[in-house]
Each structure stands twice: as C-alpha cells, then as structure tokens.
Amino acid sequence: MSSEKRSGEFEVIAHFFAPLAKHPGALGLKDDVALLRPKPGYELVLKTDGLVEGVHFRKEDPAHTIARKALRVNLSDLAAKGAQPVGYLLTLALPEWVTDDWLAVFARGLADDQGIFDIALLGGDTDRTPGPLTISITAIGEIAEGKIIRRTGARAGDLVFVSGTIGDGGAGLAVLKGEGANLSAPLRDALIARYQIPEPRLKLGQALVGVASAALDVSDGVIADFGHIAETSNVHITIDAMRVPLSDACRALWGTSNEAVARAATSGDDYEIAFTAPPAKRDAVMAAAQRAGTPVTEIGRVEEGEGVILIDAARMEIPIKRAGFTHF
C-alpha cells in the first residue's frame, strides 16, 4: 500500500475493510452482498444516515473521529428504539485527497468502535467523487418482535425524560468555531469530545423497552426532537427549562440563563435519548437508568394538544428562535 496516494478499489477493500468484516453474514466481503437473519423471536431494525464533509464533519477532523461519529450517530438511532446493534453497511464516496494513510486511520476508528459495540462490517461500496467526502452507513440491529419503542406512543399525562446532559454537542461545535477561549482546556476538550464522538445510549435504550411510551435520539435538538414525538403522537409537550440537565462544561460556556438553556435545547448533536413514560412507570424508568449506568432526568409533561414549549421558573414560555438544527 502506498501512504500518500490511494490504492485501487479492490486493494482498498482487501486491505482496510475485509479485516473489519468479522461476521459470517459479511461473506468475507467477497460477494457484494450480506446475508442476515434475526435470531428466533427477533426482528431487524435498520437505520441509514449520511454524513457529508463540510456539513456533518470537518475535513480537518481526525479520520479516526470521523469514522466513529459516522458509526455512532446510526447506533444512537438503534439505541433509542431499544435495539441491540449487529453490524453495518458502509458506502464511501472518496475525493482525491483521501490517501491510504487516511483510510488506515479511518478503518482503525471503525475497528475500535466495532470492539466497543460488538458489531462488524457487513458489506459496502467505495467510489470516487469529485466532491466532498460522503459517508453513508446503514446500521442493523435486533429487537424482540413487537418491542420497538416508537415515536408515536406518547399520551397525555406521560412524563418527559432525557438521558445525560443536553447542549454539549452544540457547545463543542461552538468551541471549535472559537467560542469559550476563557474556558480551561479540560472543559473545552470535554465539549469537543461530545461533539466529535457521541455516546450511543444502547444499554439505556434496551432497558427502556416495555417502559418508555415513545423515544428517539436527540440529533436535531431536544425541542425539535420532542417536536417529532409530539407530532407523530398527536400530543403537546411542555419542558421545564430549569430541569434541563446541563453539564458543568456547558454551564461554564453558556451560563444558566433561560437563553442558555434555550440554546442548549436547540443546538443538536446530543445523541441522548429523549423519551416519555406513564407516571406509573417513573420507578421503572429510574431503575432502567440505574441498570444502564446512564443518568436520566425528568424534564416535563405530555398534555393534550400539539407542539413543544419550553417554560421558565414562572411557567412563562421562553421564546425559541429556531427549534432545532438541520443538516438539510
């Protein structure tokens, strides 16, 4: 393999990607297709997501990080549905500047996350492009039949929860763009890491099966994503700004004002699980959180009606300029 150039398609596949295809269904990447069936009593959950250089990541981001983010944003969707990941298909459109050296680091990022999440590459396709690096991943998971946590199940009276802390992904991007020069290096690094390497909440999602009434992963921003639940469940959701969990690093960057919370709740890239559950399941939610080792915070209430609002301590609505972040 050459380091500063790129080898041919078949060499690239054989050298960098075949070693990642440690699943019998990948057929050693020798057949252009993957073969898969769920274990008895289970069904497959499939999620596809594209990442474009200059839109979802920056060319100067480490290849290792780009690989892991591409994988994790898809695993995050499986997590929110309660599924256990099995593997993924990878389509790459590679510009001129992608060298064998870059691909080696990219493949190492995939390999590292394959180890962490116990998944394998199942198949893929590589092409050249005159444009930006474009990565498309189809992640595949398993879930017991009929157990998927949908977006459509929120009912008036349900409680509203979110995992982890909100706003760190957006704050990390803000730091990369030059905000927070006064923050300590560890705080800055913590935020950047949250932006670059999201943590799919797989254990929590699986623990919420049979507990949550509706769930999705927070990619567009908490307000926008609860908006998707409100819309598909035909309900209204009220979120208490005071209860939205912010990390110390995010507070250090943006403060704790209503405006700061509104910004955190609309900045996206959190990859936490936003979900609802009936009040009778509150203890079950907290038990699931404990079992998964992931903090969960109750932040609001489902009511009759439509849309999502963020309210302050006096229960006044905090104005939101733009509900969420979109890559469209």
Add this chain to the structure above:
Amino acid sequence: MSSEKRSGEFEVIAHFFAPLAKHPGALGLKDDVALLRPKPGYELVLKTDGLVEGVHFRKEDPAHTIARKALRVNLSDLAAKGAQPVGYLLTLALPEWVTDDWLAVFARGLADDQGIFDIALLGGDTDRTPGPLTISITAIGEIAEGKIIRRTGARAGDLVFVSGTIGDGGAGLAVLKGEGANLSAPLRDALIARYQIPEPRLKLGQALVGVASAALDVSDGVIADFGHIAETSNVHITIDAMRVPLSDACRALWGTSNEAVARAATSGDDYEIAFTAPPAKRDAVMAAAQRAGTPVTEIGRVEEGEGVILIDAARMEIPIKRAGFTHF
C-alpha cells in the same frame, strides 16, 4: 411545495418519500428506522451501492432515469444472488440545484420501479451537500436459507454462461459521448436505454438457485466480473470471443471483430448475470432461462488455474488492455 426551489427536509420527506413507503416495516417513515424480518425459512440479502453525479450518471440525465438506475443496479446484485427484492433504504446528499420539481420526477421514477419490482421504500436520510448529487441505496431481498448463489462455487469443468447481450451499456455511454452518429435513431436509443435503465435479471437469478455454481452481476465488464469469480473460486476461466452475445445495435456500432468483442466484454454497465454451472446442469440452465424468459448463452469453460482469458476462433488469446471499468 415550490417548484423552482427546494422545500425543507421534513416537507420533502412527507411530500415525496412517505408515499413511497408502502411497507409496514417502513413505519410510515415516522421512526427514522425500518423493521424487517424474513419470512420463515428465509434470510435477508443486503446490498449497498452509491451513485455519484459525474461518476455514475450525468447531471443532465432525466431525474426519472437516475432514480431507476440507482435502484436497478442494486436490484441487479440481488438478482445475481438468487434473491427476491423486498425494499430499499435511500440516502440522498442533495446539492443546491436539486429543486422540488426535480425531486418530484425522481420520486416518480422510484414509484414506477417500485410497481414493476413489487418493492417499497423502507427508510432513508436526506442531507444537503456542497458537492455533487450523491445517492446511496441499500437494497434488501429475501432468499431461502442457505440457497444464495455465491461467487466462490465455480469448479474446474463447469460451463460459463451469461444472460442477455454484452456491451450494450458501454455502447450506450459511447453513443451519449458522440460515437455512432451514423446509426439509426432506434439503434442509438436502444443502446442509450440499456445504459440508462438496466434490467435486473431477477426471474433468471431466482430460477438459477440450485443450478448455478457461482454467479454475479456484470457491472465492471464480463472479463473483470468473471475475474472476480475466478479469484474467489480459485479457478481459471476461458471465454470464447465468438460466443459472446452482442446485440444488433452493438454490432452496428462496434462491429464483430475480436477488438469489438474485447471492448464489449470490458465496457461494464451490462447488469446481466455472469454464472457458471456443472455440465450436468446444462439442461437445467436452459430450462431456467426459458422459465425466466431471459436468453442465456454458453460462452466458455472453467479450468484449473487462475485468471480470465478471452480467446479467438483459433483459440489464441485476445489481448485485453484493461479488464474492466471501475468507478473508483
């Protein structure tokens, strides 16, 4: 919807793509994931392929045609493995120039082929890109457990077959690039249609289950693709140039010389099925072809050794400059 601009992501999905998601597993495109399991005794076959504007299609190609080609090149892979298609996931990276009008025609192309092949959109993702239009499709099919036709099964003594005619896709591209100005319009149109709208040989592939020893679809060119079978099966394949089936239109464009056959056998984009079968199965191959309504031609022989050669009437090797076409 606006005609000369593009609507937002959610409007685009609701207006153009949700109507295509006529499969219970698509969850109405409301959950960001698809849910799927094979029917009892079957397993799923998954294939992913990317198409890039300026590499795999031209911006000026009709949106209807681009959609169908993107779908069909993936269905062609399922066909060659003997699988029956079920549905597909679609990832789009859309440049500025893609308007609602363009998307409407693109979606109509998908809808038309969904009807022809009895498949449905199962899920997807749309993003913007500063670069070329990039389409990534993951096609999903079903096949009885253990019945997939792999590339690895060719054995010395097997016969070598190909469906349909070879070279038309490449000839169609040549016509689009200015060759064949002397050809009649119907011949030119026939070749261009073969390039723009390939015909996945689904019935033939399914009929070859239990008959063919190895198979794949011809995308890189007959020589290169039999090269993949030779490599993964550890055999040598000899192809008789005289027996390679050329269409009347392709003969009119390139003639019937050894060089013409070599060009047809290396030009790619055929999307025919290249396969091998033991001599005892010759009648079964011909019966499968008849059942599928797809012509099949015996064009060579599998032997001990490695690599692929094309030989002339005197059994002399015809020199090949480049085995196949690559989009890498």
